[in-house]
Amino acid sequence: xxxxxxxxxxxxxxxxxxxxxxxxxxxxxxxxxxxxxxxxxxxxxxxxxxxxxxxxxxxxxxxxxxxxxxxxxxxxxxxxxxxxxxxxxxxxxxxxxxxxxxxxxxxxxxxxxxxxxxxxxxxxxxxxxxxxxxxxxxxxxxxxxxxxxxxxxxxxxxxxxxxxxxxxxxxxxxxxxxxxxxxxxxxxxxxxxxxxxxxxxxxxxxxxxxxxxxxxxxxxxxxxxxxxxxxxxxxxxxxxxxxxxxxxxxxxxxxxxxxxxxxxxxxxxxxxxxxxxxxxxxxxxxxxxxxxxxxxxxxxxxxxxxxxxxxxxxxxxxxxx
Ligand SMILES: *[C@@H]1O[C@H](CO)[C@@H](O)[C@H](O)[C@H]1NC(C)=O
Ligand SMILES: *[C@@H]1O[C@H](CO)[C@@H](O)[C@H](O)[C@H]1NC(C)=O
Numbered sequence: 001x002x003x004x005x006x007x008x009x010x011x012x013x014x015x016x017x018x019x020x021x022x023x024x025x026x027x028x029x030x031x032x033x034x035x036x037x038x039x040x041x042x043x044x045x046x047x048x049x050x051x052x053x054x055x056x057x058x059x060x061x062x063x064x065x066x067x068x069x070x071x072x073x074x075x076x077x078x079x080x081x082x083x084x085x086x087x088x089x090x091x092x093x094x095x096x097x098x099x100x101x102x103x104x105x106x107x108x109x110x111x112x113x114x115x116x117x118x119x120x121x122x123x124x125x126x127x128x129x130x131x132x133x134x135x136x137x138x139x140x141x142x143x144x145x146x147x148x149x150x151x152x153x154x155x156x157x158x159x160x161x162x163x164x165x166x167x168x169x170x171x172x173x174x175x176x177x178x179x180x181x182x183x184x185x186x187x188x189x190x191x192x193x194x195x196x197x198x199x200x201x202x203x204x205x206x207x208x209x210x211x212x213x214x215x216x217x218x219x220x221x222x223x224x225x226x227x228x229x230x231x232x233x234x235x236x237x238x239x240x241x242x243x244x245x246x247x248x249x250x251x252x253x254x255x256x257x258x259x260x261x262x263x264x265x266x267x268x269x270x271x272x273x274x275x276x277x278x279x280x281x282x283x284x285x286x287x288x289x290x291x292x293x294x295x296x297x298x299x300x301x302x303x304x305x306x307x308x309x310x311x312x313x314x315x316x317x318x319x320x321x
Contacts, residue, residue: 034306035062038299039075041093042084043067044106044291052292054299063299073098077302079295080124082107086116092123102305104128104136104298105312107319108290117316124312126305128298129319135310136301138294141287143242159287161280164225169270169277173202174263175229180206191231191250198260222285227266227276229259243279 040051051065072078072093080103084090097103105124107114128136143161175195182189195201222228228247230238235249253259266273288294312318 035064036076036299036302036306037064037066037071037074038295038302039069039071039078039093040065040067040295041069041078041080042090044081045083046089049291052295054292054296057292058296060296060300062303063296065295065299075101076306077102077104077126077298079104079106079128079298082114082120083109086114086119100307102126102302102310104302105315106294106298108138108140111320114319117319120315122311122313124315125310126298126301127312127315127318128294128301131319133318135305135312136298138288138297141285143283143285146282146284159285161222161283161285162225163274163277163280166270168225169273171267173200174267175199176202176204176226178205179203188231191256194256195260198257199263225277225280227273229263243283245276246279248276 043049051067054060054063054065066075075098078093078097078101080092082105085092093103102125103123104126105120106128108130126135128134128138130139131137132139146160177192179188192201192203229250230247231250235244235251238247238249248259248262250256250259253262266276
């Protein structure tokens with residue numbers, strides 16, 4: 001139904017990353033073929049999920065995941081999810097920690113939703129987040145060229161992206177915005193007001209517009225064939241993760257009116273619209289599976305980092321930068 005998602009998104013909203021070297025959980029033969037025990041210290045946000053079997057899911061051998069605190073004295077690593085220890089719902093594991101044990105700081109929230117970072121300097125040994133410069137990098141998702149993966153074994157992560165059929169290129173409703181937090185102080189809201197002077201924008205989402213009759217919908221998403229219209233980080237930054245034609249950046253236009261005219265032109269011009277969608281034929285998408293993929297990726301990383309000493313020294317300065 002929609003052509004463009006006016007995706008004024010925070011970093012969490014950028015859920016699809018095109019990475020030059022995608023980090024899929026690959027089976028890995030450890031140099032030192034010794035089993036790793038990973039202790040899940042708290043279940044993120046208090047939601048229980050059964051510790052995964054990394055061999056069954058990802059053919060990663062030698063990983064034992066447990067949420068039983070009695071494993072603490074012999075665990076090779078402990079995964080600590082930030083929210084619970086920051087809010088006092090859980091304490092950090094006890095000190096002194098077993099020699100060679102790694103504490104992994106796990107957090108997938110934006111900096112504004114990551115309270116009391118300053119309390120955790122020099123506590124952890126490895127970071128695990130969506131930032132590319134984490135010790136253990138787990139993006140929310142990413143795109144990868146189709147050919148690359150098709151050569152290997154069939155991969156159950158793959159979501160093929162479809163190029164919409166000709167009839168679906170015609171969109172009776174052109175622009176939609178899905179928004180969960182509406183504040184008059186947000187730049188995105190100011191931009192919305194300016195844009196609606198030139199083009200109709202349908203608003204969905206948890207917060208929606210004050211007058212948007214509380215419509216609850218999931219994000220239309222890329223699977224639906226939307227073209228994101230983005231604001232915030234530079235085009236250059238987005239292009240680290242997406243083919244250049246896969247999105248429209250508001251900075252591509254000198255005026256808001258120019259953007260609106262371009263969007264209206266797309267509606268009349270299916271071949272031009274197709275230029276923003278053709279890349280889909282060459283890419284597949286991976287979406288991370290919470291939390292099994294994270295735990296198994298961490299276990300792999302612990303095998304790789306065995307015998308090393310790492311200390312996360314400037315957690316707040318780094319994560320908020
Ligand atoms: C919504 O945005 C306001 C203003 O930026 C912010 O203070 C608040 O924490 C946000 N709320 C949520 C639930 O994200
Ligand atoms: C982990 O971090 C602690 C606290 O900074 C440090 O004392 C310890 O040597 C580190 N251990 C490893 C195995 O990296």
